Amino acid sequence: MPAQLSVNLNAIAMLRNRRDLPWPSVTSLGRIALQNGAHGLTVHPRPDQRHIRFSDLPDIRALIDDEFPQAEFNIEGYPTEEFLDLVEAHAPEQVTLVPDDPAQATSDHGWDFEGKGNVLRSVVQRLKKSGARVSLFCDPDASRASLEAAKATGADRVEFYTGPYGATFDDPARAAEALRQLEISGKLAAELGLGVNAGHDLTVDNLPGLARALPQLLEVSIGHGLTADALEYGMAETVRRFVKACQG
Structure with a gap:
């Protein structure tokens, strides 16, 4: 079964936030994305x-509940108490925990599972009590020991950081090496019973290679590249293109 596509709305929200105006609407474009696969x-x-404002969350939750009940809401972030309260208030189907400093421009590394295991374990258990699936952001070259520590937290999945792979867009040899490492890490995760997600700098061009290297891939979360393509092709056609690319 091809990996499922989750459309990250942050880049759309960032564009909206350049003005004190309600457009582009994250819910309207989210609706188009869900209508198109x-x-x-x-x-x-x-x-x-x-990017996303706290006030956007109830609107996105309502969009999914009222119009697309089979769709999933994924909220990602660093597990501060404020973040955990937001998650519990809006009941996402999945929570993706990332080790970002609040000042970071974007996520750029995975968790130190062996060093932060105890902290993550308590957070994961709290989130699972709320009914959410929990995914942990993970380096693409994660070792078996690191993935075993991730599994020990009680998390359901890891999301491999694909930024290094995305950065090889003009170097086929480096792209092949990045895929080889992801393939190794993906097999280790699957052996340990962890579901596999992926995200960061994924495009229509590099998604098929990732899908072939990670046949166990369950979900990709894509924002920047998808939003950039939507400026050229429109949101509906762009989502259809990305869904097709997920098929490998």
């Missing part, structure tokens, strides 16, 4: 609300 919507509500 996306399985879910992802947001990363940072403390400074420079």
Whole structure:
């Protein structure tokens, strides 16, 4: 079964936030994405609300509940108490925990599972009690020991950081090496019973290679590249293109 596509709405929200105006609408474009084959919507509500605003969350939750009950809401972020309260208030189907400093421009590394295992374990258990599936952001070259530590937290999945792979867009040899490492890590995760997600700098061009290297891939979360393509092709056609690319 091809990986499912979750459309990250943060880049759309960032464009909206350049003006004190309600457009582009994250819910309207989220609706178009779900109408055209996306399985879910992802947001990363940072403390400074420079992308998604906290006030967007109930609207996105209502969109899914009222119009697309089979779709999933994925909220990602660093597990501060404020973030955990937001998650519990909006009941996402999946929570993706990332080790970002609040000042970071974007996620750029996975968790130190062996060093942060105890902290993550308590957070994961809290989130699972709320009914959410929990995914942990993970480096693409994660070792078996690191993935065993991730599994020990009680998490359901890991999301491999594909930024290094995305950066090889003009170097086929480096792209092949990045895929080889992801393939190794993906097999280790699957052996340990962890579901596999992926995200960061994925495009229509590089998704098929990733899908072939990670046949166990369950979900990709894509924002920047998808939003960039939507400026050229429109949101509906862009989502259809990305869904097709997920098929490998």
